Amino acid sequence: MNVVQRLCAWLAASLAIIFIAGCATPIRDRAEFPPERSWQGRLSLKVQTTPVQSFAASFELLGDAQAGVLSFTSPLGNTLARLQWDARSAQLVTTGAPQNFESLDALTRHATGAELPVVALFAWLQGEPANAAGWEADLSALPEGRLNARRLAPEVPAELKIILDK
Secondary structure (H helix, E strand, C coil): CCHHHHHHHHHHHHHHHHHHHCCCCCCCCHHHCCHHHEEEEEEEEEECCCCCEEEEEEEEEEECCCCEEEEEECCCCCEEEEEEECCCCEEEECCCCCEEECCHHHHHHHHHCCCCCHHHHHHHHCCCCCCECCEEEECCCHHHCEEEEEECCCCCCEEEEEEECC
């Protein structure tokens, strides 16, 4: 199964969860994270395959690269998926039993078929440049709450767009 097929399968499963089971139960408390380590808004991911694959959702990102939570929600407010991690492990929570992974990279690799720049994303959201293999970020519109990042290599090109709530 290639990267795009895995991403599409994961996204389709996430959307199915909305209609089947409603909301996932949060495990970590939002109060664990200081307000300066909290972002929310909307994001979209477009993968340049034939046909083009895309995903859009509201998100909330809490914490930092060492410990955090990334939640995706539907327009109706239902939790699609919740990724959480600390120094020892990472977990994907949807419905049913949570899936455990040895690291955040392993979790994103499982969920999408590729490592996504979640660690670099924290630096980018702070307005700091950060290296992420194959990705480049445009931080010029960050003061207006917009961040764009593109994966140029080594995998299929992709574009991540984030619009932060103010």
